[in-house]
Each structure stands twice: as C-alpha cells, then as structure tokens.
Amino acid sequence: MSAYKNDTKKSFRLAFLGTGTCSSTKRNPSSFAISDGNIITAVDFGGGAYHQLSRLDNELFDPGKLKNIFITHFHNDHISGLPDLIWGKMYSPIDSGNKELIVYGPPGLQKFWNERLMPFIGKEPSFKVTLRELSNEYFAISDDISVKCSPVFHSENSVAYSFEINGKIISITGDTGLNDNLISIINMSDIAITEWSFTDNNNETAKHMNNNSILKLLDSVRSDCDLYFTHIYPENGMDFMEQIKKIKKFIANNSNKCFFPEDLLVIDIK
Ligand SMILES: [Zn+2]
Ligand SMILES: [Zn+2]
Numbered sequence: 001m002s003a004y005k006n007d008t009k010k011s012f013r014l015a016f017l018g019t020g021t022c023s024s025t026k027r028n029p030s031s032f033a034i035s036d037g038n039i040i041t042a043v044d045f046g047g048g049a050y051h052q053l054s055r056l057d058n059e060l061f062d063p064g065k066l067k068n069i070f071i072t073h074f075h076n077d078h079i080s081g082l083p084d085l086i087w088g089k090m091y092s093p094i095d096s097g098n099k100e101l102i103v104y105g106p107p108g109l110q111k112f113w114n115e116r117l118m119p120f121i122g123k124e125p126s127f128k129v130t131l132r133e134l135s136n137e138y139f140a141i142s143d144d145i146s147v148k149c150s151p152v153f154h155s156e157n158s159v160a161y162s163f164e165i166n167g168k169i170i171s172i173t174g175d176t177g178l179n180d181n182l183i184s185i186i187n188m189s190d191i192a193i194t195e196w197s198f199t200d201n202n203n204e205t206a207k208h209m210n211n212n213s214i215l216k217l218l219d220s221v222r223s224d225c226d227l228y229f230t231h232i233y234p235e236n237g238m239d240f241m242e243q244i245k246k247i248k249k250f251i252a253n254n255s256n257k258c259f260f261p262e263d264l265l266v267i268d269i270k
Contacts, residue, residue, distance in 0.1 A: 072174025
C-alpha cells in the first residue's frame with residue numbers, strides 16, 4: 001500500500017465493541033469501530049454492536065455517526081447486530097442519522113442481504129443502504145482513510161481489511177486460520193486485530209487459530225506490530241481472566257506485543 005499523505009492529521013480512535021464470539025457470553029460477538037469524531041466505520045457487526053456504541057458514552061462514537069460497515073464474512077457472530085441496527089435506526093426518534101449506510105463485504109454480500117437479513121427483518125430499511133461487494137482491492141473511503149481488502153482462509157470468501165489512517169496500517173482480520181496471507185497482512189500492519197479462537201490444541205482446524213498456530217504466527221511476524229487478540233472461545237471450568245492469564249504465560253516471550261482487549265476499550269490511532 002502506498003503511504004497516504006495528509007498534512008493535517010485528524011485524530012482517530014478505535015473501539016472494541018465486541019471481543020468475543022456468540023459462545024463467549026460474557027463478551028459481545030465481534031465488532032470494532034473507528035471514529036474521527038464525525039464518521040464511524042465499523043468492521044463486523046456482531047450481536048449488540050449498535051448498543052455497545054451507546055455504552056461507550058463517548059460522543060466520538062455516537063451511533064448516529066455510523067456510516068460504513070465492513071463485513072469480514074457472514075457467520076452469525078459477525079453479523080447478528082445488523083437487524084438491531086436497521087430496526088433501531090428506522091424507529092429512533094433521536095438517531096438523526098437515518099442517513100445512507102454503506103455496507104461492504106466479500107462476494108455474497110448481496111445474496112446474504114436479500115436472502116437472510118431482509119427476510120429476518122421483515123421490511124426494507126426506510127433509509128438508503130448501499131451494498132458494495134469487494135474482492136482483492138485497495139480504495140479510499142474518505143480523504144483520511146484508505147482500505148485494502150485481502151482474502152483469508154476461513155469460510156468461503158472471508159476477507160480481512162487493512163485501513164491506512166494517518167500513515168499507519170490497522171488490520172482487522174476477522175476469523176482465520178494460519179496461512180501466508182495472514183502473515184503478510186500482519187507484516188504490513190502497525191496494529192493488527194486477529195483471532196485466537198481456541199486457547200489449547202484440542203480444536204485442530206485450519207480455519208481458526210489455536211495455541212500451536214499462534215506460536216507459529218508469533219515466530220513469523222514483525223516484532224513491532226501491536227497484536228490484539230479477540231474471538232476467544234471459553235474454556236471449560238475457567239473464567240475469562242484465568243484463561244487470559246494462562247495464555248499470557250504461554251506466549252511469555254512475546255507478551256509485550258500481544259494485547260487482550262476487553263469490550264469497550266478505546267485506543268488512539270497515532
Ligand atoms: Zn467465522
Ligand atoms: Zn467468528
């Protein structure tokens with residue numbers, strides 16, 4: 001990606017709306033939001049994401065500012081907040097938003113929208129929605145944000161998004177197993193939000209990360225990228241903080257570049 005030149009840098013913040021999955025009932029399913037104070041761009045929209053924006057109690061993340069939603073893939077834990085958003089915006093007396101919503105996603109977005117989401121909601125949105133299917137491409141969504149969409153290995157057509165903001169690359173991979181694409185995405189990033197679904201090796205699948213694949217990943221990626229791990233499934237008999245303590249010990253040598261955000265954490269993109 002070419003470095004984006006901007007003389008007057010705005011300040012951007014990234015909020016972790018949902019750091020879990022549908023199974024991790026103490027954490028909301030996947031969703032992240034980036035705000036410059038005027039426009040919110042979300043990546044994935046798991047259950048409760050619309051309400052999590054309000055819970056931030058932060059004017060940068062006023063739900064009426066939500067304009068762009070990037071969907072990594074169509075599994076329920078990444079899209080289940082969309083019906084609340086659409087219904088909520090249609091009937092809100094205070095969401096002055098009701099402006100155009102632009103939803104980006106991999107091939108299959110239009111089919112998902114027409115055949116799964118709209119029948120579930122039961123009526124068409126009263127506001128304009130633009131759907132844009134993406135494959136492997138790089139484009140600007142505003143004067144300050146460019147985005148690259150790259151394939152990852154998970155479900156059919158799963159993608160990761162890398163946002164170029166203020167000369168920094170922030171990548172959000174969605175669900176993925178370990179493969180060269182994931183390593184390349186992280187190696188071009190300053191901040192990467194990725195998954196660590198299984199915090200043991202009992203679940204061997206090429207479509208998610210487990211302890212083995214995390215160790216291999218850490219051996220293969222640049223050491224100056226801040227890695228935020230989310231989408232952690234619960235382990236039997238262990239509360240979440242115990243689970244985090246256990247995996248921090250497991251990656252002891254790399255723990256200074258690995259972070260385990262909680263829901264509603266907000267970080268600066270500097
Ligand atoms: Zn998935
Ligand atoms: Zn998932």
